[in-house]
Amino acid sequence: MLQTDVLVIGAGAVGCAIARELTKYQLKVLVVDKNEDVGGEASKSNSAIIHTGYDAPPGTLESQLVVAANPMYELLTRQLDVPYQKVGAILPAFTDEQFDKLPALKAKAFQNRVYDVEYLTGEQLLAMEPNLNPEVKAGLYIPRENIIDPFLLVVAYAENAQQNGAHFLLNTKVTGIRVENGRVVGAQTTAGEIQATYIVNAAGLYCDDVAAMVGKNDYTVNPRKGQFYILDKNTTCKVNHIVLPIPTKVTKGKLMCPTIHGNMLVGPTAEELEDKQDYSTTAEGLASIETDVRRLIPGVNLRDSITQYCGLRPNRNPEGLHVDTYDDVKNYVNLSGVRSTGLTASVSLGKYVAQRLIEIGMPVNFNSTFNPIRKGIPRFHEMTYEEQDALIRENPLYGKVICRCETITEGEIVEAIHRPIPARSVDAIKRRLRAGMGRCQGGFCGPRVLEILGREPGVPTEEIRKNQIGSHMITGKVRGERVIANV
Ligand SMILES: Cc1cc2nc3c(=O)[nH]c(=O)nc-3n(C[C@H](O)[C@H](O)[C@H](O)COP(=O)(O)OP(=O)(O)OC[C@H]3O[C@@H](n4cnc5c(N)ncnc54)[C@H](O)[C@@H]3O)c2cc1C
Structure with missing residues (x-):
């Protein structure tokens, strides 16, 4: 039977950040996830913004965590070799009603201790964002709202945690938690029993199901769907900042912003659902994005869309981000309501949860060998010709471009397959390297990626999946040799 000091349920941004933080102590840390890769669910389908917390509900744990997290990203992304860009956000007002809301929004930012929000005139906003609706009257500038590569x-987090001693058990669903004499002692999983001294529930959308395993059913979670468009890098109408609408009572609204890799992101919707597996995009949802975003950026060209996707925010009922411990279920930390700002808050949640574990008795023995630095896979397309030349001489596989849209080489794909947390599916490669994320969406590189995914670990290509169980890419053979891709 597996045995660990701390068992973290969920390998999304939050679970992986917690695991990394816990490796700063002399502890055995094990992360389990039902999915085939780290990356979570909400964590791989969001707006990729590192928020300031300017609009968080003041005085809440969410405000505290997001405001604390924002300044940490500069160092964190350097340590972890993750693309991060300071772009800032603008919040333009076009109507008198919106204009009248600006003082309250600035006051709310001030309550959240985000003091660097400034008023800008319509002229100033148009100078910053020439494609903005020219009817703009005035607005707010929030300089520290930034963008990141959410997948990386x-x-x-996971690779650095693993490098510092944490273990990851994927394709493993927690099905029950064993509680004896008022404290957790382990979990039942699809891979067998795990003995654990402490358990952290970071299961996102399913945190209510996990909480119910220890008898804590005082809240439920429903998905709040967010649909997006991704526009081609060469789209005719771009923005330089995160362009946010003035929020209403019901929604924060739909935005347009650059992604870290130069595409444009447009969305998201906010639709209440019951079905936790409804990842569909709908004509109605996408049409609502067009209507709303045109009010901000009239020239937005959604014909330049290269793909659409949807994410599910774990909407807690009753609302609010909670990190709970219990007197009657000791050694257990329950996270819930990590909803719209959890990517940002992941780094501070890691620290907050570690502190809560210490408060409930987790021993504090520092790990003097903790190394915060993680070196990523070389990004060939970002290198100078001289650097590319040197890399190809060292490893000729870097001279073979597999994904032509994003200039991703065979060397990068092979390295991703052999990393400590290996990429084993088409989507795992896509998230780490962007192969298949360009204009053709994998139409050209897909079969080559599949071939390498099979060749490197010595697995038949028929067994390679897009992502989850059952999502095999090959459905059969033609004339004994050729294969049909399940596209
Ligand atoms: C549309 C949208 C836009 C967003 N935009 C932003 C943004 O711009 N900035 C920002 O900061 N945040 C944003 N967020 C919020 C952010 O994405 C989430 O708060 C964050 O990713 C939550 O991370 P997580 O690790 O808690 O959850 P997840 O990423 O969902 O991970 C939970 C993991 O738990 C696993 N799991 C669940 N049950 C079990 C079980 N029984 N056994 C084993 N494993 C289990 C799941 O497989 C999953 O991998 C957005 C979210 C959405 C949906």
């Missing part, structure tokens, strides 16, 4: 952030 999670992979990097």
Whole structure:
């Protein structure tokens, strides 16, 4: 039977950040996830913004965590080799009603201790964002709302945690938690029993199901769907900042912003659902994005869309981000309501949860060998010709471009397959390297990626999946040799 000091349930941004933080102590740390890769669920389908917390509900744990997290990203992303860009956000007002809301929004930012929010005139905003609706009257500038590579952030937390001693058990669902004499002692999983002294529930959308395993059913979680468009890098109408609408009572609204890799992101919707597996995009949802975003950026060209996707925010009922410990279920930490700002808050949640574990008795023995530095896979397309030349001489596989849209080489793909947390599916490669994320969406590189995914670990290509169980890419053979891709 597996035995660990701390068992973290969920390998999304939050679970992986917690694991990394816990490796700063002399502890056995094990992270389990039902999915085939780290990366979570909400963590791989969000707006990729590192928020300031300017609009968080003041006085809440969410405000505290997001405001604390924002300044940490500069160092963290350097340590973990994760792309991060300071772009800032603008919040333009076009109507008198919106204009009248600006003082309250600035006051709320001030309550949240985000003091660097400034008023800008319509002229100033148009100078910053020439594609903005020219009817803009005035607005707010929030300089520290920034953008990140959300996929690599999670992979990097996980790889750094693993490099410092944490273990990851994927394709493993927690099905029960054993509580004896009022304290947790282990978990039942699809891979067998795990003995654990402490358990952390970081299961995102399913945190209510996990909480119910220890008899804590005082809240439920429903998905709040967010649909997005991703536009081609060469789209005719771009923005330089995160362009946010003035929020209403019901929603924060739909935004347009650059992604860290130069695409444009447009969305998201906010639709209440019951079904936790409804990842569909809908004509109605996408049409609502077009209507709303045109009010901000009239020239937005959604014909330049290269793909659409959807994420599910874990919406807690009753609302609010909670990190709970219990007198009657000792050694257990329950996270819930990590909803719209959890990517940002992941780094501070890691620290907060570690502190809560210490408060409930986790021993504090520092790990003097903890190394905060993680070196990523070389990003060939970002290098100078001289650097590329040197790399190809060292390893000729870097001279073979597999994904032509994003200039991703065979060397990078092979390295991703052999990393400590290996990429084993088409989507795992895509998230780590962007192969298949470009204009053709894998139409050209897909079969080559599949071939390498099979060749490197010595697995038949028929067994390679897009992502989850059952998502095999090959459905059969033609004339004994050729294969049909399940596209
Ligand atoms: C549309 C949208 C836009 C967003 N935009 C932003 C943004 O711009 N900035 C920001 O900071 N935040 C944003 N967020 C919020 C952010 O993405 C989430 O708060 C964050 O990713 C939550 O991370 P997590 O690790 O808690 O959850 P997840 O990423 O969902 O990870 C939970 C993991 O738990 C696993 N799991 C669940 N049950 C079990 C079980 N029984 N056994 C084993 N494993 C289990 C799941 O497989 C999953 O991998 C957005 C979210 C959405 C949906």
